[in-house]
Amino acid sequence: MNAQAQITPPAIGEVWPGQGGIYAGIMPARGDAKPYHLILGDELGRFEWGPYGDESPATSLTDGQTNTLALLEHGDYPAAKAAVTHAADGHSDFYLPAIVELYEIWLNFGYRDGYWLWSSSQRSAYDAFYMDFVGGYQYYGDKYYALRVRPVRRLFIQ
Known part of the structure:
Protein backbone atom coordinates (compact mmCIF):
# COMPACT_ATOMS: atom_id res chain seq x y z
CA MET A 1 0.00 0.00 0.00
CA ASN A 2 1.24 3.47 -0.75
CA ALA A 3 1.01 6.47 1.57
CA GLN A 4 -2.15 7.78 -0.12
CA ALA A 5 -4.07 4.58 0.62
CA GLN A 6 -3.21 4.86 4.33
CA ILE A 7 -4.66 8.36 4.73
CA THR A 8 -7.83 8.50 6.82
CA PRO A 9 -10.18 11.31 5.79
CA PRO A 10 -12.25 13.34 8.24
CA ALA A 11 -16.04 13.26 8.21
CA ILE A 12 -17.64 14.58 5.04
CA GLY A 13 -18.05 18.33 5.24
CA GLU A 14 -15.09 18.87 7.56
CA VAL A 15 -11.79 20.52 6.68
CA TRP A 16 -9.18 17.93 5.79
CA PRO A 17 -5.99 19.29 7.40
CA GLY A 18 -3.09 19.47 4.96
CA GLN A 19 -5.23 18.59 1.92
CA GLY A 20 -6.36 22.04 0.82
CA GLY A 21 -10.04 22.11 1.66
CA ILE A 22 -13.17 20.33 2.81
CA TYR A 23 -13.57 16.59 2.47
CA ALA A 24 -16.38 16.06 -0.03
CA GLY A 25 -16.53 12.26 -0.16
CA ILE A 26 -15.52 9.54 -2.57
CA MET A 27 -15.98 9.72 -6.32
CA PRO A 28 -16.76 6.10 -7.29
CA ALA A 29 -14.80 4.18 -9.91
CA ARG A 30 -16.17 4.52 -13.43
CA GLY A 31 -14.86 2.55 -16.38
CA ASP A 32 -11.06 2.68 -16.22
CA ALA A 33 -11.05 5.51 -13.65
CA LYS A 34 -10.09 4.55 -10.10
CA PRO A 35 -12.11 5.85 -7.13
CA TYR A 36 -10.79 8.96 -5.42
CA HIS A 37 -11.44 11.31 -2.53
CA LEU A 38 -12.81 14.73 -3.55
CA ILE A 39 -11.46 17.76 -1.74
CA LEU A 40 -13.42 20.97 -2.18
CA GLY A 41 -11.40 24.18 -2.23
CA ASP A 42 -12.47 27.70 -1.31
CA GLU A 43 -14.96 29.67 -3.33
CA LEU A 44 -12.96 31.86 -5.71
CA GLY A 45 -15.62 34.32 -6.86
CA ARG A 46 -17.71 34.66 -10.00
CA PHE A 47 -16.31 34.00 -13.46
CA GLU A 48 -17.58 33.51 -16.99
CA TRP A 49 -17.26 29.94 -18.20
CA GLY A 50 -15.63 30.83 -21.49
CA PRO A 51 -16.11 31.98 -25.04
CA TYR A 52 -19.75 31.96 -26.10
CA GLY A 53 -20.13 30.15 -29.42
CA ASP A 54 -16.88 28.22 -29.06
CA GLU A 55 -17.07 24.43 -29.23
CA SER A 56 -14.52 23.31 -26.66
CA PRO A 57 -13.17 19.79 -26.07
CA ALA A 58 -14.50 19.75 -22.46
CA THR A 59 -17.33 17.28 -22.98
CA SER A 60 -16.80 14.77 -20.17
CA LEU A 61 -19.60 14.70 -17.62
CA THR A 62 -17.42 12.83 -15.10
CA ASP A 63 -13.78 13.92 -15.47
CA GLY A 64 -13.28 17.54 -14.49
CA GLN A 65 -9.51 17.25 -14.47
CA THR A 66 -9.40 16.19 -18.12
CA ASN A 67 -11.97 18.85 -19.04
CA THR A 68 -10.01 21.58 -17.27
CA LEU A 69 -6.74 20.68 -18.97
CA ALA A 70 -8.50 20.59 -22.35
CA LEU A 71 -10.01 24.03 -21.72
CA LEU A 72 -6.66 25.55 -20.79
CA GLU A 73 -5.06 24.15 -23.95
CA HIS A 74 -7.97 25.27 -26.13
CA GLY A 75 -8.32 28.96 -25.29
CA ASP A 76 -9.40 31.55 -22.74
CA TYR A 77 -11.73 29.95 -20.19
CA PRO A 78 -11.90 32.16 -17.06
CA ALA A 79 -13.62 29.65 -14.74
CA ALA A 80 -11.10 26.90 -15.53
CA LYS A 81 -8.20 29.34 -15.28
CA ALA A 82 -9.36 30.48 -11.83
CA ALA A 83 -9.67 26.87 -10.63
CA VAL A 84 -6.14 25.83 -11.66
CA THR A 85 -4.51 28.91 -10.19
CA HIS A 86 -5.91 28.08 -6.74
CA ALA A 87 -3.45 26.64 -4.24
CA ALA A 88 -3.95 25.64 -0.60
CA ASP A 89 -1.89 23.75 2.00
CA GLY A 90 0.92 23.38 -0.54
CA HIS A 91 -1.34 21.76 -3.15
CA SER A 92 -1.65 23.29 -6.61
CA ASP A 93 -3.47 20.46 -8.41
CA PHE A 94 -6.97 21.94 -8.26
CA TYR A 95 -9.33 21.91 -11.24
CA LEU A 96 -12.88 22.87 -12.24
CA PRO A 97 -15.10 19.89 -11.36
CA ALA A 98 -17.22 18.05 -13.91
CA ILE A 99 -20.99 18.13 -13.44
CA VAL A 100 -21.07 14.58 -12.00
CA GLU A 101 -18.35 15.50 -9.49
CA LEU A 102 -20.46 18.46 -8.37
CA TYR A 103 -23.49 16.21 -8.10
CA GLU A 104 -21.53 13.74 -5.97
CA ARG A 123 -23.18 21.18 -23.19
CA SER A 124 -22.81 23.00 -26.53
CA ALA A 125 -20.88 25.82 -28.15
CA VAL A 134 -30.27 24.35 -2.98
CA GLY A 135 -32.17 21.47 -4.55
CA GLY A 136 -29.42 19.55 -6.35
CA TYR A 137 -30.63 20.61 -9.77
CA GLN A 138 -28.35 20.55 -12.76
CA TYR A 139 -28.84 23.20 -15.40
CA TYR A 140 -27.03 24.54 -18.40
CA GLY A 141 -26.60 28.19 -19.16
CA ASP A 142 -24.90 30.68 -21.40
CA LYS A 143 -21.13 30.54 -21.12
CA TYR A 144 -20.96 34.29 -20.57
CA TYR A 145 -22.83 34.06 -17.24
CA ALA A 146 -20.64 34.92 -14.27
CA LEU A 147 -21.25 32.10 -11.80
CA ARG A 148 -19.31 30.96 -8.75
CA VAL A 149 -16.27 28.74 -9.03
CA ARG A 150 -15.13 26.25 -6.39
CA PRO A 151 -12.18 24.12 -7.40
CA VAL A 152 -11.60 20.53 -6.36
CA ARG A 153 -8.64 18.23 -6.16
CA ARG A 154 -8.52 14.47 -6.00
CA LEU A 155 -6.67 12.00 -3.87
CA PHE A 156 -6.70 8.51 -5.35
CA ILE A 157 -7.68 5.48 -3.28
CA GLN A 158 -5.55 2.39 -3.83
Missing part, protein backbone atom coordinates in the same frame (compact mmCIF):
# COMPACT_ATOMS: atom_id res chain seq x y z
CA ILE A 105 -20.55 16.61 -3.66
CA TRP A 106 -24.19 17.68 -3.41
CA LEU A 107 -25.27 14.10 -2.63
CA ASN A 108 -22.78 14.03 0.23
CA PHE A 109 -23.41 17.53 1.58
CA GLY A 110 -27.01 18.27 0.74
CA TYR A 111 -27.92 21.93 0.92
CA ARG A 112 -24.85 24.18 1.08
CA ASP A 113 -25.52 27.90 0.91
CA GLY A 114 -27.80 27.53 -2.12
CA TYR A 115 -25.57 28.90 -4.83
CA TRP A 116 -24.83 27.93 -8.38
CA LEU A 117 -21.42 26.56 -9.31
CA TRP A 118 -19.94 26.19 -12.78
CA SER A 119 -18.82 22.74 -13.84
CA SER A 120 -16.14 22.07 -16.44
CA SER A 121 -18.66 20.14 -18.58
CA GLN A 122 -19.71 21.83 -21.80
CA TYR A 126 -23.16 28.21 -26.26
CA ASP A 127 -23.89 26.48 -22.94
CA ALA A 128 -22.13 24.72 -20.07
CA PHE A 129 -23.53 22.80 -17.11
CA TYR A 130 -23.83 24.25 -13.61
CA MET A 131 -25.17 22.95 -10.31
CA ASP A 132 -27.72 24.47 -7.95
CA PHE A 133 -26.82 23.52 -4.38
